[in-house]
Amino acid sequence: MPGTSLSMNARPRPFAGLRGHPHRAAHRLGGLRPHRDGVLIALFGFAGGLILWHFGLYNTPDTGRRYGAWLLVPLAVVCLTALGRRSAQPWVLAVAVAALVGDFVMGSLLATVIVFTDIVYAAVLYGPARVARAVLPVSVATTVAVTLGLMAVFRKPETLLLGVLCAGITVVPAWTGMVIRDHRNAAAAERLRAEQTALLAEMDRVQAVTAERARMARELHDVVANHLSAIAIHSTAALSMSSGDEDEGRQHEGTPDEPFRKAAGEALGVIRENSVQGLAEMRRLIGLLRDPHDDGTPPTSPTLAGVDALLDRARAGAAGTGLRFTLHDDRDPASEQPLPAPVELAAYRVVQESLTNALKHSGRGTVAVELRRARTGGTAPALAVRVTSPLESTRRHDAPRAPGSGAGLIGMRERVELLGGDLYAGPVAGDGGDGRWEVRAELPVEERRSP
Structure with a gap:
């Protein structure tokens, strides 16, 4: 240590503690x-x-x-x-x-x-x-x-x-x-x-603020990222078609450009639709953060009834990429009790994020969404959500893509773990021997009691 010289063979001197620690000596003298x-x-x-x-x-x-x-x-x-x-x-x-x-x-x-x-x-x-x-x-x-x-x-x-x-x-x-x-x-x-x-x-306040910030981050990512990803993909496609149209027009002046204009118009239409939807969702979140009862009615959370609309938006966003989307819902709404709102919201966000990742990274093929009620360990039936998509190796080299940050998987895992469920996300072997990416979540319908 600078300014300090110590010897291993040094012996303690009498009253060294009193002389070496002026504050301690002053405390002792102050006590007397x-x-x-x-x-x-x-x-x-x-x-x-x-x-x-x-x-x-x-x-x-x-x-x-x-x-x-x-x-x-x-x-x-x-x-x-x-x-x-x-x-x-x-x-x-x-x-x-x-x-x-x-x-x-x-x-x-x-x-x-x-x-x-x-x-x-x-x-x-x-x-x-x-x-x-x-x-x-x-x-x-x-x-x-x-x-x-x-x-x-x-x-x-x-x-x-x-x-x-x-x-x-x-x-x-x-x-x-x-x-x-x-x-x-x-x-x-x-x-x-x-x-x-x-x-x-203070500790509770800090934890509550941290949890609320994490919840807001998940909501913003899950709500807006889907629309912005579609915007990024189709804006890239529109730009590539526009530049390709100009180059080809210079090379072949007699070639009609009507197909290119039509494709660009469709891409711009998807961009506008997703922009409007993203703006509406952002306004809903801002209203929720300011006052959940601004308009006299509390905001409603998305449910699994909106999965069909999610797939329709995904099909529109995947136009020209070779992706197909299917839904297999094995649940029986007539014989089963309604799911709790947090479970429905978490399942909806898992499907939404999985479809967004498929639009960003998947190759040609089918993106399959499965919903079913599974009984695990003799407990109440849990909600099982499974989304599989082709791996990126089958993707066309000229297909537009959007960058990812990895926050989606973190948000999905946090949502599932908050409900006491399990989440798996990773590659699996497909039925035809080809590789597929699978997201599988099991959400307990009843609250788990800790021992």
Whole structure:
């Protein structure tokens, strides 16, 4: 790595981690630095204790006057522990308990007791989880033990007030810290859940947008490519006939050009028809994308009832190429239930794309379309779609053709897989020994349930 020299025999130096990682060292030192709240509590607590000591305001006046300035020692210790109330738990709590015991023995200052209650509160709120869970039960047990012990020693009802005082010093701040900590944990969990929900929503949105873009790409390709392919084929034929007409006219001035004009007129007629149909389909798609209810009625999806019209357009587009088109529909509409709309649409698009590919790439011969209901694996009958066409090797060299991008096969496969079906597209052996291209799709009529 540039600017870095490492030796395989180099030995780690002491404190290399602290020196080699300035950000980590700063984090460790920042954890030892007192928080602003701790500094303020320590300063105000010590100042208040000094005022109380100066005026002789002790919790136990007789004992406090006897010890005098010694009471400032527990006060200073408790105030120093307040500096580590966030970062040094539970050690500061143990030191504060020892200082509080010494404060009670020497007469006690109210400032020491108040600062100690904050130490207990901070131990539950900022300390480790195990310490936070243990402080409240220990505080309750200590309060009960102190109350029962004082009643057993003095046997006076007034000792109950000392039990209440002990509960105010230990139980109340511990319980308050536990409540606030639980609320903070709940808030953090809700924030995390909200972030996860937002992330999942964003992932769902991205997936939905991707799926919608793929669906739009399939629709645009399946709807428009058929018409544009016919336009490309016949425009090429018209241009070739026009150029051939000019060359032959120059070579044979006496030859009539009526057949060439007629063929060119037929090609231009097919071009116009497919252009108009493609424009209409494009407008339908644009209206569907903008608002599916623009004209008051939702757009209808193509069905298998339109396969005959597809074949008629294919025959018109294949004029002069030597292609013939046949349809074998073995379904019985009277005895079979209607197919779901997604299945009909997918089957229609498979036939449409297969006919488009046949116009682009097939040679002379017959393009056969077969539709039937097949029962597979004991389940409900599936719709089987099979389209076979001659391979490109039998195509005339002078026949017009249109380039392909391969997106049609991808779109067909996506449509079939979305319905849980199977698709095969590839060469097969024909009945007469010649090679043929086959597209075979099996579309389940009932939805497949994943285990």
